[in-house]
Amino acid sequence: MTDEGSDTDAAGHSAEAELALVAHDLRTPLNAMRLTAELIAQGPLQPQQQERLGILLDAIDALSAMTGDLIQRGRSKQATGPQKPNEDARLILQSVHDLFAAVAERKRLDLIVTLTEQPLLLTQQVAIAFRRIVTTLLDNALKYTQRGSIRLDLAPATEPGQLQLVVTDTGPGIDVLERSRLFRPFTRGTAGRAGGSGSGLGLWGARALVEQAGGHLDLTTAPGGGCRFAIELPLADRPGEGTAASREANVEAHVLIVDDNDTNRRLLSALLESFAMTSDQAGSGAAAVAMAARTPYDAVLMDLHMPGMTGMEAAEALRHGPDGARLPLIAVTAALEAVGDRRLRQAGFQEVLAKPLSPSHLYQALELARQRRKLRMAEQVVDA
Structure with a gap:
């Protein structure tokens, strides 16, 4: 005698497995597409081409995330991976x-x-x-x-x-x-x-x-x-927000974002929020220098190509500001080939990130900011 419920469960499991298999097979062309896009990104590109390539990479990553979700659903519940x-x-x-x-x-x-x-x-x-x-x-x-x-x-x-x-x-x-x-x-x-x-x-x-x-x-x-x-x-x-002191202790870093493009600033701010970091925003190099003179930051994310005071000029000015010698500066640019590594180092930058930004690369670059935060918190405990 056939158990109708068991047949239904088996059919549902089979359909999920078939869907997971299709998703698995889709990963090969998706990986090839992303690798090709990354190779294109290494060549000389105009800012508009960089922007469109960033959109393409986002679309590929979105498809990869969807296929990963379908594959995960096709597995047993015991096979769940680490929480993302x-x-x-x-x-x-x-x-x-x-x-x-x-x-x-x-x-x-x-x-x-x-x-x-x-x-x-x-x-x-x-x-x-x-x-x-x-x-x-x-x-x-x-x-x-x-x-x-x-x-x-x-x-x-x-x-x-x-x-x-x-x-x-x-x-x-x-x-x-x-x-x-x-x-x-x-x-x-x-x-x-x-x-x-x-x-x-x-x-x-x-x-x-x-x-x-x-x-x-x-x-x-x-x-x-x-x-x-x-x-x-x-x-x-x-989690509960707690007191102001506990919120300060739980923050990974407090970062200054400098970019003349409002959308870029908001996107970077959102990324930092997902890293448990807080941020302030400056729309120009001159504003960044003024803000850094008033507020201690754990790092500065600096766009290099801005009207008025350029990112290079702002970096040099920050180096002469309060605690400027220890302030981590991270350059962000869509025209990486136009600035040499030696010139960036001379201006005081420790890291450089190419647009479109990779969240993982940004997170790694901000290790400097996390170290800076730990040092500052330790100094505050000693002073207390």
């Missing part, structure tokens, strides 16, 4: 925006992103789901919106411990009578069928991912008749 660090939803959203920015520009659509100042940390599993959800909704919005704008507004939700992302477009919208059935697999609405080819899996997959992550998705009509998707997802648990 939390990811900032702001960085993920900015990365997806960059991936689609060229499509929006080609269609002459305004693609607007608003981000909260505070970090919105997600566990690795929720972060992967969040990236896939945003990618799906933004892809749909760009496909069916012919004029106007698409907005992505990210902020903490009203309910504590949740984030809210609202995706709004000025497209044709979805009729109220069609909404419920459009969340079924292989189902397309009137606007979708009129707009060209499609699988009818996007909205069904997005809702499934939201629910699997413990969140909620709501579809309403946007002002003007387009679509408004509101997604709520759980944030990663954060």
Whole structure:
């Protein structure tokens, strides 16, 4: 006699194993793509080429993370690996925006992103789901919106411990009578069928991912008749903040970010937050010198190519400031070949990072800042 429940479990396990196998096979071309992109990055590139190559690398890494998640699901629960660090939803959203920015520009659509100042940390599993959800909704919005704008507004939700992302477009919208059935697999609405080819899996997959992550998705009509998707997802648990002294002790480092580009500063700040580091931001070399004279920093991340006072000039000025001889300076540049290592050392830089930044390389370079923080904390204990 056949156990129907056992047959169902076996079929489900087989499907997961087959999906994991496909994901495993996808890793080979993905690894080849990333290696090729890294080789391209070693050659002389224009700043715009560097920026586009960074978007390509982000897209490859996102696909690699998705395939890794599928492979992990195909394994037994006992085979789980080490816990990966939390990811900032702001960085993920900015990365997806960059991936689609060229499509929006080609269609002459305004693609607007608003981000909260505070970090919105997600566990690795929720972060992967969040990236896939945003990618799906933004892809749909760009496909069916012919004029106007698409907005992505990210902020903490009203309910504590949740984030809210609202995706709004000025497209044709979805009729109220069609909404419920459009969340079924292989189902397309009137606007979708009129707009060209499609699988009818996007909205069904997005809702499934939201629910699997413990969140909620709501579809309403946007002002003007387009679509408004509101997604709520759980944030990663954060330890209690404690007293000001304990917060100071738990900070890995306090870093000054110097870059004339506001987006670059915000992205670096978000990365530092994920490393348990705090930061201040300066939009020019002159501002950085003034801030360093007032505040003790554990390191400075300095863009080299800025109007007015260049990064080289700012570094030399910082070297003559308070405690300048011991302040770790890290250069950040998209034109690495244009500055020689000897010249950087003479200006006082201990490390140099090439744009687009690799989070792992940034983390390694900031070891100088962590050592600086430990030294400062030890000196404070002795003085006390």
